[in-house]
Amino acid sequence: MPRLSSQFVLALMLCILFDAGRTQAETPSHAAFSDAIGPYVQQNCIRCHGPDLQEGDFRIDTLSTDVGGGPSVNRWREVIEKINNGEMPPEDEPNLPSAERNAEIVEWLATRIEEGKAARLAKKEPVSFHRLTRDEYANTVADLLGVRFGVADPSGLNEDAQWHGFERIGSVLSLSASHIEKYYSAAERILDEAYPTRPIESKVVRKRALDLRGGPSGQQIKELEEQGLADKVRVDMWPGHEIRGGRPGPDSAMLKNGGIFKVRIQVSGLKPVGGRAPHLTFYADKIDRLLFEQDILAPEDEPTIVEFTVDLPAGGHSFQLTNDVPGPSNLPRSGRSGQKPFFSLQDGRIPWQIKLTDEEGVPLYPFLIVDWIEWEGPLQPSDVTEKRARYMPAESGDMDQARTCLARLCEAAFRRPVETDEVDQYFQIVESEIAAGSDFRQAMKTGMLAILCSKNFLFVIEGDLEHPQANLNDFELAARLSYLLWSTMPDDELFALARDDKLHEPDILQQQFDRMLADERAEKFCHDFPRQWLQMHKLGMFPPNKDLYPDYDPHLERSMSGETFAFFQEVLQKNLSLREFIDSDWTMVNPRLAIHYGIDGIEQDQFQRVALAPDDQRGGLLTQAAVLSLTSDGTRHRPVHRGVWVLQSVFGKTPPPPPANVDAIEPNPVDSPKATIRMKLEAHKHDPNCAACHRKIDPLGLAFDNFDAIGRWREEEVVAQGVGANPPVDPSGVLPDGRKFATPHEFKQLLLADLDPFNQTFIEKLATYSLRRTMTVDDREDLAAIAKRSKDADYRVRDLVKALVLSDLFQKR
Structure with missing residues (x-):
């Protein structure tokens, strides 16, 4: 295919960059600064960093009290760092605050900064642009033209940026010149495959x-x-x-x-x-x-x-x-x-x-x-051939057919009806290419190339400057629903309901939800949502040391992630409770994972549901090998990382950043008694600046100390060097609210006894994935309403997802 003129490419790039530079929603409110930390600042900071004295050229009383959303965010981060490091308040300060009070201040500031970041990411403009992830791009192209483009191939598309594991956040998915060149190249290759220059013989x-x-x-x-x-x-x-x-x-x-x-x-x-x-x-x-x-x-x-x-x-x-x-x-x-x-x-x-x-x-x-x-x-499957024939005139040189085919492709690619002037700009490209000497088919492909490089295709666009409204229109709702459940464009049935302005009707929307979830394309939701929610991209980030873990191989790693996705799909399709994610008496295994878990009798190479005996020490997500491995490194398990993962994925909280220059856990000295990682972590608790946070994080990770870095059960921790026997594992702990546990099973039972925090977290993660933006305090009322419906339905997952789809939150911009 001949490349378009440089002027056209530049205009196309500028159009996409200009229109895609907007983001989305509201700034959250939060507790009053004066009540939360005002007295602390007045007592411990003003004397050296106030109107009379500014040591280190730092003045704190003039910083914005809107900690997360104001112009002083980076300065407040410095304050966190100084308190974390023990530099401030200085030791000679009268009435020095306790380590616990310092930790409370750090946590309050870090939470405000996190809220402010979420608000900025969710900022609403009259029109919102959400770039397709590269997986969504591949799925959409496959449905549009029957070409499965390898977005993850070396010559494919750039990796998507993430926010807490989520790849779909519109304001995080920026657009650079590199992206545009990749999209241009991808569109050329897609069209060359769909409409080859010469007939292809099978x-x-x-x-x-x-x-x-x-x-x-x-x-x-x-x-x-x-x-x-x-x-x-x-x-x-x-x-x-x-x-x-x-x-x-x-x-x-x-x-x-x-x-x-x-x-x-x-x-x-x-x-x-x-x-x-x-x-x-x-x-x-x-x-x-x-x-x-x-x-x-x-x-x-x-x-x-x-x-x-x-x-x-x-x-x-x-x-x-x-x-x-x-x-x-x-x-x-x-x-x-x-x-x-x-x-x-x-x-x-x-x-x-x-x-x-x-x-x-x-x-x-x-x-x-x-x-x-x-x-x-x-x-050349018949459905693919028919799909491609819709957009390429059957008779060469028929300009009426050319306009009709371009209009048809625009409507499908843009996922909405198109105006005459929109089609005109692509039709004019075809006319100009023919005038410049291109044959009819190549000219059509050039017009189609421009459509596939348009912002209207590359972005899910919500809102209309001409007709602003709070709720999605039916075409926007169709796109939001299809990209939630199928990670691709709406099908003909969704388009038809949107044209008739019926999709938003509760009965119709519920019927479509049931239809779509029964479709095999819903497997994409069962893969993509848990992958992002549980941050599965971290699995294999640190390949286990072959000398320490000789049984670990790529097949086992793929089987680990496969268990998690199959488990999620089973819970969703059978409409089981959220409780199953915390603990269950079953899991999904294939033969490779069954060997890893010590489960006999699995021969057929597919994931299948198996009952777990108490001595299998499994059940739920928390003791799956994938989760236990992604929170480890290549040599050892990491209780703190496991605790942070539980805090984020189960409780929906992000801990404050750790102090700088914290000493790493050193290998066991060869002449010292063998010690567990738990024993070495105790040293951090003696540092008052570390103790407050570690008391909240460590028990959540130490609860799973019976599992090594690749998720195998053990009774003792293998310590490479040192004297004496390998020390026994101690998974016991105390939660911040005082509840105690002695085993992983007891820890999971404590979580089950109070399921509401996990219910709220799951709904917030699902809403973030669905709406392509972060949740803010302004969404709390809507999220609470969904959480109540979930609780009333005994926390059943399919009902929960349906409650979100039928909610005002899902149908609002």
């Missing part, structure tokens, strides 16, 4: 085992073909064995234009007694994308055919097929197949090769046998 290509394995010479292959044995050769894949390069895939010509492809692999999988099943992974190297993975269990003489669909961008690709399980390598001489073709385990092995089975034919290792790989594509 074909089937099969790679035999001989094509995959390497080894035999050309003469040997010729001999095998003459003997009729070429198609009977198989690839024997040891643990860790990789088939890579271009061999697992077709030639580059088949993938030149990108598109949708179907891949089939005939394979057997042999599992040793009591061991792991072989695990097939299929990976695209250049775009750094895992295309498929599955445990394979199939006898050698009864191979199975696995089939999956992949969306690949245009260009050359190389692939890697792996038996991704630990075990003896196939690389040493004793493991290689050498020049001898492999047909069957019954043929035996070359004497110097490691045996694959025992004398009874029982596998000794997780082992794969691959017969062939088959590619089919690019595919």
Whole structure:
């Protein structure tokens, strides 16, 4: 596709930047400054930082008393830092305040600053712009044009900025020149795939085992073909064995234009007694994308055919097929197949090769046998073909059809009706491109490119300068609902109801909620919301040390997150209570996670609900391996981080920032008795500037000290160095309100005994995700009303989400 003129690109960029620079809602009110900290400032600060004396050129009495929203936010942060560090008030100050009082002041100031930040992020303007996240962009493009664009590929879109784990906050998702260039490039590639220059021929290509394995010479292959044995050769894949390069895939010509492809692999999988099943992974190297993975269990003489669909961008690709399980390598001489073709385990092995089975034919290792790989594509599903035909004239040169198709694309892409003058600007681009010598189809693609780069497509826009109103109109409501439950654009039924101005009617809105939640696209909500609420992006941020945690691998990490998403989906779809998130007598596991948890009898490679026995020590979100791992680092568990996570995710509170230059927890000295991390944390409590906050945070994290850095249960803490036996774990604690617990289970029961704080937190997190902005004190009345409806419905999660959708809060700008 020819690139647009530089003048047009510049105008397009400026249009997007100018219109997208606005944000959203109101500044919160808070407790009176004069009552909360005025006496403290007067007694401890004014003498040295007031009208008569300004030590360090710092004057406190002239700072804005609107701590979080006024112009003195950074100065108040300095005050927090000075008090935290013990520098202020100075030790020679008369009537020095207690450490507890200092902690109260720091917490009050930090809370006001956090509230002010939330208010700024939620500031409302006459028109609000919420940029699509890159995942929403991919989903929307797929629904619009049937192209699955790889936004996370190296050449995809920039990562989205986050606020407390949420990626959808409109005022945080800024727009830079880099974003615009990425959007421009993405739109070009999307349109080239949807409307290729030449017709695309779909074909089937099969790679035999001989094509995959390497080894035999050309003469040997010729001999095998003459003997009729070429198609009977198989690839024997040891643990860790990789088939890579271009061999697992077709030639580059088949993938030149990108598109949708179907891949089939005939394979057997042999599992040793009591061991792991072989695990097939299929990976695209250049775009750094895992295309498929599955445990394979199939006898050698009864191979199975696995089939999956992949969306690949245009260009050359190389692939890697792996038996991704630990075990003896196939690389040493004793493991290689050498020049001898492999047909069957019954043929035996070359004497110097490691045996694959025992004398009874029982596998000794997780082992794969691959017969062939088959590619089919690019595919043109009928629904995709029909979708694309709506926006490209059937007859070349028909300008009336061109205008109609552009208007149709504008309405779908902008998620609302469009005015004639809006269509005119894109139609004029097509006319000017034709006048400049472009053929009709390319001119149409240039007009479509401008639509896909428009602010109206890239942003969810709410409000109208010409007709300001407090509530969303039905098209805005349709978009808010579809991006909540499906993370994509509204479908035809939502559009039709919006055109008829019926969607806002309570009965209709409830019916649509039920319909959409029953749709398979609701899986996106079950993935995206818990991922952001629980800050799952932190999982794997610090890869566990291989020497300390040799059992940890990428498959286990993906299984950890998969449990959390499957658990959330089960609670939502079965309309279970919020209590299940705190504690449950069941969870969702696949075979890999079952091994990690020590649960037997899980063979089928999918997440399935299993009952938990009391000695499984699991249940709810708090003891899931994903949560326990994301609050750890690569070497050890981190009780303080776990406590902060519980404080934020369960109680909806953010602790004040820690003092600067706090000493890190040092490794245990080699000549000292072995000590737990809990014992070492006690040292922080002796510092009065640390003690007040740690008393609130530490018990929430220490409650889970029975779990190590990758979420395994333990009774003692393994200490690498020091003298004596490893010390026993102590998960006991006391909550700030005085309630005591001795075990993780007892801690969870205390949370269940007072579920209202968690109910309020969950609703606020859900509202933040839904409305794409932070919640402020001005939203408290609406949030409280939803919380009451949730409590009246016994905290059932599906009913809670429905209560939000039907609420005034969800339907207001």
